[in-house]
Every structure is written in C-alpha cells, then in structure tokens.
Amino acid sequence: MGTGIVAVAAAGLPVDVPGLRPAxxxxxxxxxxxxxxxxxASAKEWRRARAHVADPVMVQFYGAPPMALMTVGGGTLLLGSDWIPLPLAVAVDVVLWSVGTAMGLATAVLVPYLMITRHRLGPDAVFGGWLMPVVPPMVSAANGALLAPHVSFGSELLLVSYALFGASLLAAFLVVAHLWGRLLTRPPMPAGTTPTLWIVLGPLGQSITAAHLLAEAARDALPAAPVFALLFGVPVWGFAMFWLALAAALTLRALRQGMPFGLPWWSFTFPVGTLVTGTTGLATSTGSQLLVAAAIALFGxxxxxxxxxxxRTLRSVLRLQHGHRDQPVAVDHLATERHQ
Structure with a gap:
C-alpha cells in the first residue's frame, strides 16, 4: 500500500506535471x-498466523493487507483504466474493494477483541501500530466514494461508505488520544517503534480524503455534504500538520539514537500519501494556492x-539472499523490542 498510494497521490495532484501520469x-x-x-508469499506462511494473532504487536499489522487491496483497486480505477477498458477496471475495483472491506471490518473488530480478551498490555504497550486495524474502513469509505458513480448500487454504496467513515474516525480518535497520553506521561518510545507514530497521519489524511470524495459523490443527494467536508477537513488538516511536525522531530531524535531499519519504516509512506490526497481534495474544493503548494510539497x-x-528494503532483501542477517526486514524485531 505504501507504493500504491504514491501512484494514487500522483494521479490526483492539483497541478499538471508533464510525464507525471505515465510515471x-x-x-x-x-x-x-x-x-x-x-x-x-503470505499464503505460504499461513501457519505463522496463529503466532501472530497471539502477539499484541504483530497482530496490529493485519490491518495492512485490506488497505493494500483497496489502494491497488482505487489505482486500477484512476490509472489502470488508461490501459484497460473502464468496465474491466470497475470490475477489478469492485472485487478488491469488497474483499478489502470485508477483511478490514474483520480486523477492526477482531484485533481490539483479542487485545481486550487475550493480550495482557501494560501502560507502555500502546504505539502507532494500534491504528492499523481501525483505518481500513476509512480507506473503504474513500474508495467507495470513488467507485459509487460507476456502479448501479451507487446510492447504497455511498450510505455504507459514510457509515464506514464514522466507524473508523471515532475508533481512530480513541486510539490517538490514548497514544497522546502515552507520549506525555511515559518514557520516550523505543527507537524502533518511533516510525509508527507516522501512522497517525493515515486516519487524518484518509478522513479528509474520504470526506471530500464522499461530498463530491453525494453532491446531488446531500447539497450540504461539500460544506461538511470543508468544515471537517480544514481543522483536521491543521492537526495533521501539527502531528507531522511532532512525528518528524521524534523521528530525528530516534535516528540520532540509532533507529534500526525495518518494515515499520513503511509507516513513513502510506500515511503521508493520504495526507497528499486529502490536501489535494481541499485544494480542489477551495481553489487555495496555499493548499496547492502544500499538496506539491507533501508529494515531494x-x-x-x-x-x-x-x-533500503531492496538492499536488505539482497543482503538476506546473500546470507547477511544484520539488517532486519521484518517487524518481528519490533515485537521483541516491545516485550523487552
């Protein structure tokens, strides 16, 4: 999903850059x-699922697959339709959206259920990865709004998308509040966990994006929807800028302390990508050149x-293939660090 969001963000950027769309x-x-x-690869490793479910860190990342499916599905509609017939692009997106939404709802409910009933979590256990299971419904909401004009059940899809928007938004706010309390009242987070602070930008940027796309899709049925999108989007965008600055400062601190490379570094990509799409939506709605410049800067x-x-990921994979294991490329080291 960290790669797919680059394509989606580029497709909607509010400037015409030669060669950007082909890229x-x-x-x-x-x-x-x-x-x-x-x-x-995941199908071959299905036996490890039970161990992941039992681990309070690893289980959080089951929120990633549904978001990856829907990000590629949205890209198929926005970009793949340049190469394949639009009805085929729509069909692919419908399948990926449906599977991704079902998986996302499952993780959004089951992961918190496991945390409540099975995992024993101390006051320092919270980290940015707790947002991973609850963000997929927001991705469903945004991509549902993109899909709605192309399907016969568009009205029902918009209604479902608004419900998914609310479910993810409120759950994410609860987690962010808990994370904020942990940052202020407990010792600094371990360096290896610091990249996950960027995940907070995911529900923020994705909610702004979803609000804008839902407003555009529901403009005829709900004339007030664009007003809501702006009244919601601009304040949340302001908070996202605040969190971006805070996360960047904490990341620089962690880098000076020797923050190890690992797959959690991908937390730097998808959340920032959603911030690009959200800023683009606000720029399109308002015509603000300040927001256009912000969208370009965030895309950079x-x-x-x-x-x-x-x-770094490619380099680490190549090192592993040559028998060097001093560069971790999995999140398992994160789980180990959290238990220390």
Missing part, C-alpha cells in the same frame, strides 16, 4: 505486481520517503 501508471503497476507477490516529501524506504 504514476508504472508505479501503480509495480504496486499491483507486489500485491500479487505478497499474497502468494512522499516521493523522497518512498525512494528511501524502497531502496
């Missing part, structure tokens, strides 16, 4: 290929972060 199509294609490869940040993390 975005290639990134979407890369994301689609990676999604298939990861699905195959996203590009740098994606290139950095993708390069």
């Amino acid at each position: 975005a199509r290639l990134v979407w294609l890369l994301a689609a290929v990676l999604l298939v490869a990861l699905c195959v 940040l996203l590009t740098v972060l994606w290139l950095t993390v993708a390069t």
Whole structure:
C-alpha cells in the first residue's frame, strides 16, 4: 500500500506535471505486481498466523493487507483504466474493494477483541501500530466514494461508505488520544517503534480524503455534504500538520539514537500519501494556492520517503539472499523490542 498510494497521490495532484501520469501508471503497476507477490508469499506462511494473532504487536499489522487491496483497486480505477477498458477496471475495483472491506471490518473488530480478551498490555504497550486495524474502513469509505458513480448500487454504496467513515474516525480518535497520553506521561518510545507514530497521519489524511470524495459523490443527494467536508477537513488538516511536525522531530531524535531499519519504516509512506490526497481534495474544493503548494510539497516529501524506504528494503532483501542477517526486514524485531 505504501507504493500504491504514491501512484494514487500522483494521479490526483492539483497541478499538471508533464510525464507525471505515465510515471504514476508504472508505479501503480509495480504496486499491483507486489500485491500479487505478497499474497502468494503470505499464503505460504499461513501457519505463522496463529503466532501472530497471539502477539499484541504483530497482530496490529493485519490491518495492512485490506488497505493494500483497496489502494491497488482505487489505482486500477484512476490509472489502470488508461490501459484497460473502464468496465474491466470497475470490475477489478469492485472485487478488491469488497474483499478489502470485508477483511478490514474483520480486523477492526477482531484485533481490539483479542487485545481486550487475550493480550495482557501494560501502560507502555500502546504505539502507532494500534491504528492499523481501525483505518481500513476509512480507506473503504474513500474508495467507495470513488467507485459509487460507476456502479448501479451507487446510492447504497455511498450510505455504507459514510457509515464506514464514522466507524473508523471515532475508533481512530480513541486510539490517538490514548497514544497522546502515552507520549506525555511515559518514557520516550523505543527507537524502533518511533516510525509508527507516522501512522497517525493515515486516519487524518484518509478522513479528509474520504470526506471530500464522499461530498463530491453525494453532491446531488446531500447539497450540504461539500460544506461538511470543508468544515471537517480544514481543522483536521491543521492537526495533521501539527502531528507531522511532532512525528518528524521524534523521528530525528530516534535516528540520532540509532533507529534500526525495518518494515515499520513503511509507516513513513502510506500515511503521508493520504495526507497528499486529502490536501489535494481541499485544494480542489477551495481553489487555495496555499493548499496547492502544500499538496506539491507533501508529494515531494512522499516521493523522497518512498525512494528511501524502497531502496533500503531492496538492499536488505539482497543482503538476506546473500546470507547477511544484520539488517532486519521484518517487524518481528519490533515485537521483541516491545516485550523487552
């Protein structure tokens, strides 16, 4: 999903940059290929699922697969339709949205259920990854709004999308409040966990994006929807800028302390990508050149972060293939760190 969001963000950027859309199509294609490869690899490792479910850190990342499915699905509609017939792109998106939404709702309910009934969590246990299981319904809401104009059940889809929007938004706010309390009252988070603070930008940016897309799709049925999207989106965008500055400062601190590389570094990509799409939506609605400039700047940040993390990931994979295991490429080390 960290790769797919780069393509989606580029497709909607509120400026016409020569060559950007062809490049975005290639990134979407890369994301689609990676999604298939990861699905195959995950199927071979299904036996590890029980161990992951029992681990209060690893289980949080089960929120990633549904978001990956829907991000690639949305990219298929926005970019893949340049290469394939629109009805086929819609059909692919419907399938990926449906599967992703079902999986996302399952993680949104089952992961908190496991945390309540099975996991024994201390006051320092909370980290940004707790947002992963509750964000997928917000991704469903945004992508449902994109899909609604292309399907016969668009009205029902918009109603479901608004409900998903509310479910994810309120759950995310509860987690963010808990995370904020942990940051202020407990010792600093371990360096390896610090990248997950960027995940907070995910529900913020995605909710702004969803509010904008839902307003556009429901403009005829709900004339007040665009007003709600602005009244909601601008204050949340302000808080997102605050959190971006805070997360960046804490990340620089962790880097100076030797923050290890690992898959949690991908937390730098998708959340910032949703902030790009949300800022783009606000810029489109308001015509504000300040927001246009902010969208461009955030997309530049996203590009740098994606290139950095993708390069480090590829380098680590190659090292593992040559028998060097001093560079972790999984989240297992994060789980170990949390238990220490």
